[in-house]
Amino acid sequence: MSRGDVQQAITQVFHDEWARVVATLARRLGDLDLAEDSAAEAFAAAVERWPADSVPPNPGAWLTTTAYRKAIDRIRREAKRGDKQAEAQMLFEDVPAQPLGAIDDDRLRLIFTCCHSALSMEARVALTLRLVAGLTVPEISRAFLVQESTMGQRITRAKSKIKTARIPYRVPSAADLPARVSGVLAVLFLVFNEGYLATGCDADPVRPDLTAEAIRLTRLVRTLLPEDGEVIGLLALMLLTEARRAARVTADGELITLDEQNRGAWDAALLAEGHRLVRERLATGTAPGRYQLLAAINAVHTSARRAEDTDWSLVVGLYDRLVRLDPSPIIALNRAVAIAERDDPAVALAAVERLKDSLGGYHAYHATRADLLRRLDRCEAARAAYDRAIELAGNTAEIAHLTRRRDELP
Known part of the structure; x- marks a missing residue:
């Protein structure tokens, strides 16, 4: 037919x-x-x-x-x-209803309220993802690259501290917002990531409800803090990523990597807005933060008409700056991918191998390693790495992509 x-x-x-x-x-x-x-x-x-x-x-x-x-x-x-938001409110001290304060949106107000400075940053983010965003403990643990039991204990301790320290459920004032915004941005970034590539094997591979809500709330944060460069950077990053959604999964449910995507299917309006925000931040001349650098990297990728036109030297340079701000193994892994394109897969593979101790349980580590081994014609080692990546991956679209790449090996 x-x-x-x-x-x-x-x-x-x-x-x-x-x-x-x-x-x-x-x-x-x-x-x-x-x-x-x-x-x-x-x-x-x-x-x-x-x-x-x-x-x-x-x-x-x-x-x-x-x-x-x-x-x-x-x-x-x-x-x-609804249950999680109610639980969040019950955790805090029972106080009379207060004015709405600086934030009109119910969910955003609750996120700011839960990102209380008395809690550690990791506890704020994990607790808010659980109670407000409704993510499951397995989803949150995968976002933090920790065991489910570890994340469950972290959330339990945060709840206990709220109760024992009698941290009040207080609507934040305008003066409170700058001190809490970093935690809020971390929450919104992780919610967006879960929608962009869902980690649960029983969920849709892409969850546009989560990405749309994360973008909506980030736009609201920008209206509250219009001069905050990291808020603008995160919004730009989300828009440039969301613009590619229609080209990211095949009709059969297989992930399409950036270099294989039909760039004509990208959302031109979202791309234009994201690029404009990146240019505006660059024009200020201020030192960019983590989200601004991630947005700039995405701007380089989405500015290229074809994958082979990507300015990989610029991408590596941006990752070099990002590593100094955020020396996390995930950033190092992504930088190695750029190194493979600018220099040589063998150089990148050596950098990836050094991350084994910190990322050995992370599927993207094994998927990246498998791709580099394939490019170096080390097919048996590549096949074993693909097998491990498939075993660890939870997203069905990623599993389908990795399986095809493995089965294409000679």
Whole structure:
């Protein structure tokens, strides 16, 4: 069946099945608005998947099942979010209702409130991700590259400190915001990352609900602190990353790496806004922070018309500056990828091998190592590295990509 025939079939199914699917869902869910929204998501999924998979034998049943699953996922997410926000409020001392203060948005206000200076930065971020963003302990532990038990203990200790120290649930004033904003940005960055490439094997590989919410809240933070360079840098980074979302996963659910993406499918408006923010920060002449440097690196990547046109010397130079600010093994790993492009895969592999002790349990370490070994024609070692990366990866799109690359080895 040609693509045109599939599109015609989808149109016909829409006319024939829309009312029945919505009515069926409305009876099951008791919510007409939710039924209509979920049906629309199911039809959108059909437009993406059927041209590749062909129209199923029973299109109406496929749409009803898909829409019902999406509705249940939404209900669970919303229920979890409400429970976590209520838990966050119960943790703090019971005090009379206070004015809204400087922040009008409920969720952003709660994030700022939870990022209290009495807690360590890691505790602030982990606790807020759990209670406000609704991420699970496994998702948070993967973001921090620690064991689930370690992260669970960290969150428990943070809750205990709030209770024993009687830290008040106080709406932050405008004067409180600068001292708390670094924790807030860390939370928003990790929420965005979980949406950009979900770590749970039972979740969709990309979660646009999380990326959209992270961008929305970061825009609000910018209205509160319009001169904060790191707020602007994080917003630019998110926009330049989100602009590539439509080109990042195939219809079959496989991750498409940056060098293989169709750059014509990138969102031109988001790219333009992200590039403008990066240029504005550069024009100030002030020393850039971590998020501004990450945004600048993304600006270099997305400015190239083709992957081979990327200015890798500039990318490496930006990573050199970033390493001085954030000497984390993740940054060192990403810098090694740029070194492979600018210099030589063998030089990059030596740099990657030095990260084994700190990143040995991280799938991206093994995936990067596998790619470098493949480029050096060390196929057996590459195959073993791909196997380890597949074993550790939780994202289904990444697993599909890594599996294909492994199976392409001679």
